[in-house]
Amino acid sequence: AAQVFVFLAGFETSSTAMTFCLYELAQNQELQDKARKNVLDVLKEHGSISYEAVHDMKYIEMCINESLRKYPPIANILREVTKDYHVPDMNVTLPKGHRIMLPIYAIHHDPEYYPAPDQYDPERFT
Incomplete structure (x- = not known):
């Protein structure tokens, strides 16, 4: 049953992308x-x-x-800190064992990192 779940999870995210x-x-x-030209030329x-x-x-x-940037298959990722980590330029230390959430969707739609984030622009990845 676990293998079926892994297969379906991989299939679903790939097909959605x-x-x-x-x-x-x-x-x-x-x-x-x-x-189309890229495919035909290759x-x-x-x-x-x-x-x-x-x-x-x-x-x-x-x-x-x-497409993966604009429509990430997972909006957030949860991780556990494996060793104490001091965040540069901030007065913050993440202690070992602390759980953090990485907001993938928010990062991918932040104009600081991706100008005009709602625009579909494959040229970002040249």
Whole structure:
């Protein structure tokens, strides 16, 4: 039963990520054309789909990365501090054993780190 859960969890997050990527490409013809050209150029060079061909699809990788940034499969991650840690430039020390939450969605939508965070822009990942 545990293996089925792991399989389904991996499948669901991958399919959701691809769905959001395809949605964003469908909303923007220019980006869709770039992605299609990337695939066609790589297939022309390699002749068929292979590990190497997929590895060379850099624009597709940028689109997937931007989809995962804009629509992260997990909004928050919980972690436990493994050793005392002093946060730089702050008067804060996280003690060993303390639980912290990393707000992935909030970080990915913070304009300090990603200008115009609600805009789908694969070029962020060049």
